[in-house]
Amino acid sequence: MSHNTFGKVLRFTSFGESHGATIGCVLDGFPPGMPITEEEIKVELKRRATGQSRHTSQRKEADDVNIISGVFEGVTTGHPIALLIENTDARSKDYTNIAKQIRPGHADFSYWKKYGVRDYRGGGRSSARETAMRVAAGALARKWLKIHHDIEIIAWLSQLGEIDLSPGDLTRIDESPFFTGEIDRVAELDQYMDALRKSGDSVGARINAKAVGVPAGLGEPVYGKLDAELALAMMSINATKGVEIGAGFDSVSQHGSVHRDEIIDGEFDSNHAGGILAGVSTGQDITLSVAFKPTSSLRLPAKSIDVDGQPIEVVTKGRHDPCVGIRATPIVEAMMALVIMDHLMRHQAQTQSHQR
Known part of the structure; x- marks a missing residue:
């Protein structure tokens, strides 16, 4: 059973591969009546696009999204919304030398064992190229959340390798190629990434995110918890290796007297729970953190095997991100928006007659 659908x-x-003719998605169940244009979606796509700085893959896709269905005269109809993007800058020849090689740290080994065949062109279905459609669909969800519930979602880079970053001015994160509000540290990050790229190595990243304005009551105990489904959505993003909700693993060292979020004069005094208790939203900001592993496509030689099980040395050429986590910021925002919108619609369907 294939699992390419969530919600x-x-x-x-979503459908499509890194070096296929197109990538696309279908967003089913989206409410009617919301104005949307291809240009609005492309604004979000541009935020995750490669080739915008020297610190990302130099693959340059136009990402001209086409609305195939579900929108009539600029307004959503309530029918399935199909979005399609052509791949215009794929270079499959960059990968011909690894057609029979198993790249360590990639999906090569696990996909080969599962399917008996793999698309070696840029990773095929496991490529970060697939996430463009998440951002495209997320553009619709983010607009709907803002219009109907005044919910804002924002993510930022909180750690690059061993460098910790504070949120800084979150209104300025799009001014930085690193999605950081610490604009005065961009030069430092530039130098760090330049040295890393020259060494031929890569590094991981940590993205923090929050949703502001989410009402209390979203989430389905026990197997549809809001935090569980947010974690599932984040773990589905390529290269994710960890997700924290609220205080996350810091909760281990906190005493219960500290971790519990006291309610004083009707207001929460802290938010260690990340805006979710027992899988249901509390009305506070929903906060989470996502850890992305270092890119495995490196020009540095590594030991592995070929498809015949013979030992080989692998050197990966082509256009790759020295830190794929940098571009994950708008992807995290998109996935958060899609999950929260789904839960709002589920909540309304289940409890529309309930008044509190």
């Missing part, structure tokens, strides 16, 4: 009421399905 219950709002259902998102």
